Amino acid sequence: MEKVDKIFQNKELNPNVSVDCVIFGFDFEKLNVLLIDRGSNVGPRLALPGNLIYNSENLNQAGSRVLDELTGLKNIYLEQVGAFGDPDRINNKSDQEWLKSIRAEPTARVITVAYFSLVKMADYLPQASSFAKTAEWVSVNEITELAFDHIDILNAAKGKLKEKIKTQPIGFNLLPEKFTLSQLHRLYESILEKPLDKRNFRRKIQKLDIVTSIKEKQRGVPHKPSQLFIFNQEKYQLLTETGFDNFGF
Amino acid sequence: MEKVDKIFQNKELNPNVSVDCVIFGFDFEKLNVLLIDRGSNVGPRLALPGNLIYNSENLNQAGSRVLDELTGLKNIYLEQVGAFGDPDRINNKSDQEWLKSIRAEPTARVITVAYFSLVKMADYLPQASSFAKTAEWVSVNEITELAFDHIDILNAAKGKLKEKIKTQPIGFNLLPEKFTLSQLHRLYESILEKPLDKRNFRRKIQKLDIVTSIKEKQRGVPHKPSQLFIFNQEKYQLLTETGFDNFGF
DNA sequence: TTACTTTGTGTCATTTTAACACTTTCAAAT
DNA sequence: ATTTGAAAGTGTTAAAATGACACAAAGTAA
Numbered sequence: 001m002e003k004v005d006k007i008f009q010n011k012e013l014n015p016n017v018s019v020d021c022v023i024f025g026f027d028f029e030k031l032n033v034l035l036i037d038r039g040s041n042v043g044p045r046l047a048l049p050g051n052l053i054y055n056s057e058n059l060n061q062a063g064s065r066v067l068d069e070l071t072g073l074k075n076i077y078l079e080q081v082g083a084f085g086d087p088d089r090i091n092n093k094s095d096q097e098w099l100k101s102i103r104a105e106p107t108a109r110v111i112t113v114a115y116f117s118l119v120k121m122a123d124y125l126p127q128a129s130s131f132a133k134t135a136e137w138v139s140v141n142e143i144t145e146l147a148f149d150h151i152d153i154l155n156a157a158k159g160k161l162k163e164k165i166k167t168q169p170i171g172f173n174l175l176p177e178k179f180t181l182s183q184l185h186r187l188y189e190s191i192l193e194k195p196l197d198k199r200n201f202r203r204k205i206q207k208l209d210i211v212t213s214i215k216e217k218q219r220g221v222p223h224k225p226s227q228l229f230i231f232n233q234e235k236y237q238l239l240t241e242t243g244f245d246n247f248g249f
Numbered sequence: 250m251e252k253v254d255k256i257f258q259n260k261e262l263n264p265n266v267s268v269d270c271v272i273f274g275f276d277f278e279k280l281n282v283l284l285i286d287r288g289s290n291v292g293p294r295l296a297l298p299g300n301l302i303y304n305s306e307n308l309n310q311a312g313s314r315v316l317d318e319l320t321g322l323k324n325i326y327l328e329q330v331g332a333f334g335d336p337d338r339i340n341n342k343s344d345q346e347w348l349k350s351i352r353a354e355p356t357a358r359v360i361t362v363a364y365f366s367l368v369k370m371a372d373y374l375p376q377a378s379s380f381a382k383t384a385e386w387v388s389v390n391e392i393t394e395l396a397f398d399h400i401d402i403l404n405a406a407k408g409k410l411k412e413k414i415k416t417q418p419i420g421f422n423l424l425p426e427k428f429t430l431s432q433l434h435r436l437y438e439s440i441l442e443k444p445l446d447k448r449n450f451r452r453k454i455q456k457l458d459i460v461t462s463i464k465e466k467q468r469g470v471p472h473k474p475s476q477l478f479i480f481n482q483e484k485y486q487l488l489t490e491t492g493f494d495n496f497g498f
Numbered sequence: 499t500t501a502c503t504t505t506g507t508g509t510c511a512t513t514t515t516a517a518c519a520c521t522t523t524c525a526a527a528t
Numbered sequence: 529a530t531t532t533g534a535a536a537g538t539g540t541t542a543a544a545a546t547g548a549c550a551c552a553a554a555g556t557a558a
Contacts, residue, residue: 016265017334017360055358058335083332083362085266086307109304111266111362113332163412182505199507200547222556223504248545431536448538449516472535473523497514505553514545521537528531 013052018112019062020050020150022081022157023071025121025137026174028183031190032121032137033154034070038147042094046138047147048154050112052103063115070135071124077173078117079164081157085111089149098147116157118173165191167246169210172231180218180226181205192249204248210236262301267361268311269299269399271330271406272320274370274386275423277432280439281370281386282403283319287396291343295387296396297403299361301352312364319384320373326422327366328413330406334360338398347396365406367422414440416495418459421480429467429475430454441498453497459485 023034035046049070053062063078087109090096099107126135140158145151165171171187172179185201205211211229218225272283284295298319302311312327336358339345348356375384389407394400414420420436421428434450454460460478467474 014265014358016263053360056336059332059360080331082329083308087305109263111302111308111360113360180505197547197549198505199549202506203508204545218505218555220556221504223502224506224554226505429536446516446518447536448518451537452539453515467524467536469525470535471525471533473537475536499558501558502556504555507550507552509549511548512546515543517541517543519538523536524534526532528529 012055014055015052015108016110018050018052018110019059019066020048020084020112020114020153021063021066021070021078022048022114022116022154023067024116024118024140024157024161024174025124026187026190027121027137028186029190031140033140033143034119034124034126034135035138035143035146036070037134037136038098042098042147043092044145044147046143046145048114048150049135052110053113059113060115063113063117067115067117071119073119073123076117076119077170078115079160081114081116081153081160083111083113084149084153084156085109086149095147112153114153114157116161118161118170120174120176122176161191162193165247166249169231169236177230178214178216178228179230180228181211182226184211184229188249196249208239208244208247210239261304263304264301264357265359267299267301267359268308268315269297269333269361269363269402270312270315270319270327271297271363271365271403272316273365273367273389273406273410273423274373275436275439276370276386277435278439280389282389282392283368283373283375283384284387284392284395285319286383286385287347291347291396292341293394293396295392295394297363297399298384301359302362308362309364312362312366316364316366320368322368322372325366325368326419327364328409330363330365330402330409332360332362333398333402333405334358335398344396361402363402363406365410367410367419369423369425371425410440411442414496415498418480418485426479427463427465427477428479429477430460431475433460433478437498445498457488457493457496459488 025032025034034049036049038045038047049066051062051066051069053059057065059080060078063080064074064076067076067078068074090099090107096107121137126137140154143151143154146154165188171184171191174187175183181202184205185196185198188201189196210232212232212235213227213229216228218228274281274283283298285298286294287296288294298315300311300315300318302308306314308329309327312329313323313325316325316327317323339348339356345356370386375386389403392400392403395403414437420433420440423436424432430451433454434445434447437450438445459481461481461484462476462478465477467477
């Protein structure tokens with residue numbers, strides 16, 4: 001047992017493997033990603049949150065840990081996107097300098113395992129935070145460059161989210177418990193990056209019967225107040241048991 | 250430049266990162282996977298082909314290399330499944346022994362990046378090979394255990410293939426250039442693991458117009474000879490340009 | 499009271515899907 | 529030469545899903 005611990009160098013950072021997280025949030029208008037601001041004396045200012053893994057933790061744990069360390073959030077929807085790591089992914093001098101500044105060890109060849117997670121934006125408001133690293137929500141459509149190969153990772157994560165939301169009811173992780181059908185509608189349009197007919201969307205969701213209307217409406221809005229709904233996990237379970245496969249988007 | 254080489258330890262094996270390949274083949278009846286036979290003095294006899302990566306190669310290259318080293322095949326359809334690597338994935342003593350026997354270095358914590366590839370079975374017939382490692386085609390349905398966490402990797406690869414074939418015409422990589430619609434039909438049934446109505450399947454494929462009949466039929470079969478077809482890459486391109494999204498399976 | 503904004507609702511034509519059975523064509527056996 | 533066996537190939541119909549489309553209702557703010 002001692003021997004195994006020694007072999008695996010538990011409790012130690014693995015210098016060759018990191019995780020990066022694409023943390024998605026939805027502001028009822030568009031999709032956002034939580035990015036680290038590295039300051040102005042490096043190449044691209046913004047980067048995905050990430051870190052080396054410990055030899056004692058598995059990859060999912062490492063992903064959760066990075067998310068937790070940045071936001072304090074636990075039990076968040078998290079899914080692996082894949083592994084990235086061209087030998088030349090650290091492609092400019094300032095990126096290398098920055099890496100050295102945040103890591104004890106010299107930079108070896110690193111492959112990174114990317115995750116995406118879905119959080120309710122209200123659960124993490126950067127300005128209210130007192131963590132050392134400064135993070136900020138950035139609209140995905142406004143991101144044109146990121147550190148290292150993070151733009152590739154972001155694009156892969158967007159693609160994965162797009163595919164996944166066609167088959168699984170994961171979008172609700174981005175919404176508060178109570179939401180309107182219009183919010184859900186805009187969420188799907190944001191992720192799928194295409195317009196969906198309002199009436200057809202509502203018909204489809206309500207036919208599937210995975211949302212339940214509650215005895216409560218929006219208040220204080222300067223227009224007709226919207227009916228609020230909650231996601232119905234039990235009904236969704238029933239659906240899957242009858243061979244439900246995808247949402248047909 | 251010298252300095253960068255030194256930092257990355259090019260030409261050297263990275264002790265912490267490996268690739269494993271799930272190599273699929275189709276025998277016109279069912280789906281098969283090419284597995285390494287490790288002999289009888291270890292735990293599970295069979296394992297996925299895999300190896301540590303070189304620091305000088307990227308992950309896709311490492312996947313191609315493993316495939317090439319085993320089969321001699323190049324330019325094969327290859328796609329990443331994801332990264333695997335619980336700290337305890339080397340879960341029994343004989344697996345550890347085996348690893349030591351094939352690797353120079355002592356076994357560290359290894360994370361592995363899994364790939365799946367699609368090959369024409371006729372292009373690799375194990376018995377005709379003279380490579381040191383013995384490999385064999387095994388029906389996916391008959392695989393109940395594998396070395397390490399390879400059964401998890403296999404299942405993930407099967408799932409990925411299942412999803413992918415619903416949206417991309419990758420199945421043709423498993424068939425010879427000339428094939429019959431019945432062969433294509435059985436291929437889809439094998440991968441999707443569900444029966445598909447013959448007439449509806451043929452109608453769908455022919456409506457999409459991605460296969461072209463050639464002036465040639467099956468010969469020497471003891472029944473009505475089947476029309477042969479080839480995959481039509483150009484027609485498929487046109488389809489995608491008109492917003493084609495999936496095959497609807 | 500008016501203006502403004504967003505919610506919420508139904509129909510119809512078209513397309514897609516699922517279910518289903520019999521004839522044809524060849525090789526092999528008699 | 530005839531029979532047998534085995535897979536290929538083909539069309540219709542009913543049901544379901546999709547896509548296109550417009551206007552009244554309900555609230556706040558001015």
